[in-house]
Amino acid sequence: MILKNIFMYLAFVNILAFVCFGVDKQKAKTHQWRISEKTLLGIAICGGSLGAICGMRFFHHKTQHAKFALGLPAILIIQGIAAILVYSLF
Numbered sequence: 001m002i003l004k005n006i007f008m009y010l011a012f013v014n015i016l017a018f019v020c021f022g023v024d025k026q027k028a029k030t031h032q033w034r035i036s037e038k039t040l041l042g043i044a045i046c047g048g049s050l051g052a053i054c055g056m057r058f059f060h061h062k063t064q065h066a067k068f069a070l071g072l073p074a075i076l077i078i079q080g081i082a083a084i085l086v087y088s089l090f
Contacts, residue, residue, distance in 0.1 A: 014051030017043045021055025021062070028061070037062075041071065049076040 020043060024035040040062070044052040053072045055061070062068040 010047050013043065013046055013048040014054075017048030017051035018055040018058070021052060022059050025059040025061040037065075037067070041067070041075075044072055044075050047079065049079055 017040075020035055020040060024040065027034050040052065049072055052068075053076060056063055056068055056072065
């Protein structure tokens with residue numbers, strides 16, 4: 001049951017991250033209100049790093065910003081290592 005909830009949460013937060021990158025890209029094109037970089041990175045840190053990377057690549061958004069181009073893969077690696085450590089403890 002807990003594992004199912006974790007997977008549902010991760011699916012949700014990754015879809016959210018992907019959509020946020022798409023929305024922010026559209027807003028950037030039309031010079032409208034934007035989603036802050038802090039929010040985009042925060043969603044990635046909360047488990048949406050894979051969705052954020054996919055959104056960044058799919059929408060070609062924030063690819064020139066080092067904090068995204070290097071930071072998002074670093075977050076994903078750290079989350080992967082943490083998941084392996086937690087899984088090996090239980």
